[in-house]
Amino acid sequence: MAKRRRKTPKKGNPAKRGKFPNAPKTANNGDKEKKNDGKPRIFLSRIFQSRIFQSRQWKIAIEVVGLIANLATIFAIGLTCFQICIGNWQFDKSGPDYTWFMLDRIASNTAVEKDGVSTQTTFPMVMANSGRTEDTVISLSRDTQKAENMTICIPEFDGKGEYREGSAILNDRGSLSLAPGESRLLFVVSPRAEATRTGRANGAVEYRSDAFELTGRLTVYSASGRTFEAAKVEPERRIVDHYQNLPGFDRAKNACMTLVNGES
Structure with a gap:
């Protein structure tokens, strides 16, 4: 009985022959765009909202600081007037009678x-x-x-x-x-x-x-x-x-x- 001769694989790049043994299947470019559609936009939107929130917080902080400064000025003026009144009262009390x-x-x-x-x-x-x-x-x-x-x-x-x-x-x-x-x-x-x-x-x-x-x-x-x-x-x-x-x-x-x- 005649023995069958085994075929030897041809040398060369398998990619050129269109074969990719053991390569995982991947989606085409259209599928990739569909899967990633919206993710960059959501990320940028969150960054923008975060910056708006921080800007509002900074504005509120500035207003609070300004309010405190105004209150401190009013308090200082009132304290000065009070001290003047006390000084005049003490002068009147210590003056001639x-x-x-x-x-x-x-x-x-x-x-x-x-x-x-x-x-x-x-x-x-x-x-x-x-x-x-x-x-x-x-x-x-x-x-x-x-x-x-x-x-x-x-x-x-x-x-x-x-x-x-x-x-x-x-x-x-x-x-x-x-x-x-x-x-x-x-x-x-x-x-x-x-x-x-x-x-x-x-x-x-x-x-x-x-x-x-x-x-x-x-x-x-x-x-x-x-x-x-x-x-x-x-x-x-x-x-x-x-x-x-x-x-x-x-x-x-x-x-x-x-x-x-x-x-x-």
């Missing part, structure tokens, strides 16, 4: 002359500074309801209570400095005026002079530009007697009367 009281020696100072009878009313008052600092008083006002017809006169006394000659000055012509705890004797004086005869009573002739107004309101104007309301107080009797018994009391009063008459 004026008080005053009137002595009980109101005098009409009647004078009988050839032409008739005239009067010039005076009364003494004491002004004090019970505050912590000194200030200069440039004007005083008694704040009367009617037109004021009296003038405040400021005399000076030495350590022994004697009047310093020529020192008296009217309220609107000079100033008055009061250190803490210091007080000064002042005189309130009306101009001399002729008294009007009203009749007889018990055999005596009666006269009436121009009325003056007593008030408990005293306004103090200082050189610092501030205005104070001096409180009226009731002193002890020994304090009243001290001022009324000063050796130069009468001379100071007469000097103030002369000044007021010279201005009227």
Whole structure:
């Protein structure tokens, strides 16, 4: 029996012959495009959305920072105003504190002359500074309801209570400095005026002079530009007697009367 001869494989590249042994089957190009269709677009969309989200977050963060900065500015301004108010309040509390009281020696100072009878009313008052600092008083006002017809006169006394000659000055012509705890004797004086005869009573002739107004309101104007309301107080009797018994009391009063008459 004749033996069959085995065929030997032809040499060459199998790809050229169109055969690919043991090669996995792959889809064609059209199938590949169909399977990958939409994946790049979805990826880019997610990146775009992420960037939009981050941009919004950044914008919100900037707005929050701006709001905090504005609130901090408003708070700083409010704190500054508060500190200014506290400083002014402390300055007012530590500044001068004026008080005053009137002595009980109101005098009409009647004078009988050839032409008739005239009067010039005076009364003494004491002004004090019970505050912590000194200030200069440039004007005083008694704040009367009617037109004021009296003038405040400021005399000076030495350590022994004697009047310093020529020192008296009217309220609107000079100033008055009061250190803490210091007080000064002042005189309130009306101009001399002729008294009007009203009749007889018990055999005596009666006269009436121009009325003056007593008030408990005293306004103090200082050189610092501030205005104070001096409180009226009731002193002890020994304090009243001290001022009324000063050796130069009468001379100071007469000097103030002369000044007021010279201005009227």
